Amino acid sequence: MMSNGQQSGARTNGSESKIRLENLSKTFPGQHEPAVDDLSMEIPEGEIVIFVGPSGCGKTTTMKLINRIIEPTGGRIFLDGEDVTKVNPDHLRRRIGYVIQQIGLFPHVTIADNIATVPRLLSWDKKRINDRVDELLTTVGMDPGQYRNRYPKELSGGQRQRVGVARAMSADPDVMLMDEPFGAIDPITRDRLQNEFLRLQEQIKKTIVFVTHDIDEAIKMGDRIAILGDQSRIAQFDTPERILVDPANDYVADFIGRGASLKRLSLSRVRDLELHQWPTTAESASHDDVNRLLDASDQSAVLVLDDQQRPVQWVNAEHLRRATPDRPLREIGLPADAVVQPNATLSDTLNEMLTARYSCAIVVDSDRAYQGIVDIDTINEAVRGMRLAEQGRLREEISSS
Amino acid sequence: MSRENSWWVNLWAYLELRWDLVLEDAIDHVVIVVISVALATIIGVALGVATYRTQRPRDLVLAVTGTFLTIPSLALFGIFIAVPGLGLGGRSVVVALVMYGLLPIVRNTIVGLREVDSAVVESAQGMGLGRRQRLLRVELPLAWPVILTGIRVSTLILIGIAAIGAYINGPGLGEEIFAGLANLSSVTALSDVIAGTLGIVVLAILFDLFYVGVSRITIPKGIR
Numbered sequence: 001m002m003s004n005g006q007q008s009g010a011r012t013n014g015s016e017s018k019i020r021l022e023n024l025s026k027t028f029p030g031q032h033e034p035a036v037d038d039l040s041m042e043i044p045e046g047e048i049v050i051f052v053g054p055s056g057c058g059k060t061t062t063m064k065l066i067n068r069i070i071e072p073t074g075g076r077i078f079l080d081g082e083d084v085t086k087v088n089p090d091h092l093r094r095r096i097g098y099v100i101q102q103i104g105l106f107p108h109v110t111i112a113d114n115i116a117t118v119p120r121l122l123s124w125d126k127k128r129i130n131d132r133v134d135e136l137l138t139t140v141g142m143d144p145g146q147y148r149n150r151y152p153k154e155l156s157g158g159q160r161q162r163v164g165v166a167r168a169m170s171a172d173p174d175v176m177l178m179d180e181p182f183g184a185i186d187p188i189t190r191d192r193l194q195n196e197f198l199r200l201q202e203q204i205k206k207t208i209v210f211v212t213h214d215i216d217e218a219i220k221m222g223d224r225i226a227i228l229g230d231q232s233r234i235a236q237f238d239t240p241e242r243i244l245v246d247p248a249n250d251y252v253a254d255f256i257g258r259g260a261s262l263k264r265l266s267l268s269r270v271r272d273l274e275l276h277q278w279p280t281t282a283e284s285a286s287h288d289d290v291n292r293l294l295d296a297s298d299q300s301a302v303l304v305l306d307d308q309q310r311p312v313q314w315v316n317a318e319h320l321r322r323a324t325p326d327r328p329l330r331e332i333g334l335p336a337d338a339v340v341q342p343n344a345t346l347s348d349t350l351n352e353m354l355t356a357r358y359s360c361a362i363v364v365d366s367d368r369a370y371q372g373i374v375d376i377d378t379i380n381e382a383v384r385g386m387r388l389a390e391q392g393r394l395r396e397e398i399s400s401s
Numbered sequence: 402m403s404r405e406n407s408w409w410v411n412l413w414a415y416l417e418l419r420w421d422l423v424l425e426d427a428i429d430h431v432v433i434v435v436i437s438v439a440l441a442t443i444i445g446v447a448l449g450v451a452t453y454r455t456q457r458p459r460d461l462v463l464a465v466t467g468t469f470l471t472i473p474s475l476a477l478f479g480i481f482i483a484v485p486g487l488g489l490g491g492r493s494v495v496v497a498l499v500m501y502g503l504l505p506i507v508r509n510t511i512v513g514l515r516e517v518d519s520a521v522v523e524s525a526q527g528m529g530l531g532r533r534q535r536l537l538r539v540e541l542p543l544a545w546p547v548i549l550t551g552i553r554v555s556t557l558i559l560i561g562i563a564a565i566g567a568y569i570n571g572p573g574l575g576e577e578i579f580a581g582l583a584n585l586s587s588v589t590a591l592s593d594v595i596a597g598t599l600g601i602v603v604l605a606i607l608f609d610l611f612y613v614g615v616s617r618i619t620i621p622k623g624i625r
Contacts, residue, residue: 093528098524121529
């Protein structure tokens with residue numbers, strides 16, 4: 001047993017995997033078939049790894065084996081190279097954040113007390129706990145002054161979810177397990193929470209195991225996706241790009257479903273694109289200036305920006321002709337819609353674009369100042385580029401192996 | 402005061418003369434009920450906590466405590482006279498009252514604990530709260546409103562049964578009633594019985610008000 005442990009310890013040295021599962025199995029009492037059968041997997045540090053698969057495939061069971069909410073019947077679990085299969089499970093769990101779909105906030109204590117649960121178990125001093133609670137509430141976008149002393153029943157579903165995430169992060173664990181964390185939330189709020197969470201993850205760089213049955217969510221959230229079949233057998237474990245471009249087998253292809261190309265649009269963001277420029281003018285400009293600008297440009301309209309560079313109106317020659325010359329530009333033309341920020345996915349951008357007047361989406365920075373535009377050709381090129389890049393990488397791998 | 406006077410005039414005169422005795426009996430009554438409820442709560446909650454997660458022991462505990470409640474109290478007190486160490490007096494009464502008080506408390510403890518949202522318990526487990534901490538910090542506080550209702554029901558039952566305790570020389574308002582029943586020919590017989598009975602009703606109301614206060618104070622705002 002001893003020599004065994006040393007051996008595996010040596011093997012993880014130098015590797016960057018945060019969690020390693022080795023021949024993990026679970027057979028529930030009274031059942032013949034294992035729910036999880038001989039699963040081995042390495043989860044790299046600082047990445048979001050998604051377990052996705054049809055219901056009943058054992059993905060939630062697999063996740064719960066990691067913090068031993070369900071005790072494995074075979075195999076071993078390593079965290080930071082340390083065999084944690086037999087350590088005190090409560091101590092193990094305090095190192096791992098845990099978020100479930102139903103959230104499970106404690107209804108009888110305040111939001112602050114909910115978040116303070118693990119720090120109190122770890123006997124932090126009062127001031128440190130209070131500071132941490134305020135910091136976390138701010139991190140998840142809730143005003144501490146307003147929400148600290150509220151009770152869970154006084155919050156909306158989305159707010160409870162945020163508190164759930166804050167509570168899981170309270171003792172700053174390196175690893176978080178999330179079981180369909182956005183599953184019970186309406187689609188609009190879910191989308192917002194997903195984006196917020198991705199932005200948060202860019203800062204905190206946790207190692208996250210995320211379970212979902214929704215392949216679109218998997219593609220959006222995952223750095224790596226494990227597509228699981230019956231008994232948690234790994235059908236494919238790879239980046240979203242690779243899974244979409246090169247599904248390992250029919251099972252994976254079926255699971256991704258049709259529209260893999262469309263799904264790929266969720267993989268890139270506007271900031272990855274080269275923006276095009278559009279003729280713009282300040283709103284203080286005269287109608288003559290705008291006319292000259294239109295003559296010089298091959299576009300049929302100019303974009304009017306306010307004094308902080310924020311898009312206001314589209315104005316074309318026809319608008320100018322119909323308006324009296326002293327009318328401010330702000331009052332003529334059409335409102336500048338289809339505005340996206342650099343972190344919008346291409347899928348969102350395309351969606352905006354389809355409803356826009358000039359078949360392009362206006363890109364603004366976080367202060368809503370104009371950056372450039374994205375049109376349909378840019379998106380087309382991006383998709384083609386992605387496909388070529390993946391195919392190139394594949395070809396390279398095949399020739400090198 | 403003539404004999405034709407109505408019963409309440411007699412009662413009034415009786416209370417004017419003997420109020421100190423009635424009050425003393427009422428206090429004894431309260432004391433014996435409080436002691437019994439306290440013991441029944443400790444034993445009942447412990448039994449509930451020990452058995453709520455496993456079906457066989459749970460069914461067994463509920464069946465046994467349920468059976469206690471079906472034994473006629475007069476018969477049980479009679480049996481206890483013969484039991485060495487119990488015999489006549491308050492001790493037998495307390496033992497009997499604890500037995501009668503168990504079922505509502507055990508039952509509500511089990512129901513309350515089983516009704517706690519499993520997601521809440523799982524998230525507590527996932528955060529690293531051990532079995533004991535989960536029970537003390539999460540499950541029992543959440544089950545408390547239901548357990549408290551059990552204690553309240555148990556108290557009301559015991560206030561009534563405690564009166565029968567006077568049959569084996571137990572303390573309390575039962576003494577008034579039994580004194581009246583033993584001397585039906587005496588002038589004060591009816592007043593004795595009525596004073597005892599009314600006293601018990603008043604006590605029941607006071608206890609109920611007390612429990613309203615307790616639930617106000619002890620049930621956390623988040624689950625009220």
